[in-house]
Amino acid sequence: MSELKPCPYCGGDAKRKSIGKYRVIKGRGQSYLATVGCRSCNGKATSAAFDRETAWEYAEETWNRRVLSWVPVSERLPEKKDIYFVIAQSREKKSPFKTLADYDGKSFVKYAWCEVISWLDDHTFDKQEEPE
Numbered sequence: 001m002s003e004l005k006p007c008p009y010c011g012g013d014a015k016r017k018s019i020g021k022y023r024v025i026k027g028r029g030q031s032y033l034a035t036v037g038c039r040s041c042n043g044k045a046t047s048a049a050f051d052r053e054t055a056w057e058y059a060e061e062t063w064n065r066r067v068l069s070w071v072p073v074s075e076r077l078p079e080k081k082d083i084y085f086v087i088a089q090s091r092e093k094k095s096p097f098k099t100l101a102d103y104d105g106k107s108f109v110k111y112a113w114c115e116v117i118s119w120l121d122d123h124t125f126d127k128q129e130e131p132e
């Protein structure tokens with residue numbers, strides 16, 4: 001078991017949460033889905049593999065993966081269609097919040113009622129590395 005980093009959402013401690021049978025893949029057999037997550041909030045990461053210990057290791061790697069910086073939308077948009085972790089601002093309320101938003105190749109579409117300010121080029125982030 002590798003050392004788990006603190007929760008990127010709230011800073012809480014993380015732990016192995018659950019593992020269960022996942023898909024059966026022809027020629028490979030039963031796979032397992034492991035979930036690693038925060039003890040304090042709903043932050044979590046899941047990964048699948050063909051044996052339990054590898055599934056745990058993959059989920060831990062996913063949980064521990066962090067990125068370096070936020071990218072302002074005004075400077076550069078993502079290069080591919082995907083769901084990105086973003087800092088958005090509601091049009092009525094000025095306070096920014098973090099959420100997931102769909103990028104369709106032209107603009108962030110899921111939250112049309114708010115303005116996406118910046119995004120991450122990965123789906124996890126380090127609490128210490130949020131922009132001001």
Ligand SMILES: [Zn+2]
Pocket residue numbers: 007008009010011012038039040041042043
């Ligand atoms: Zn948390």
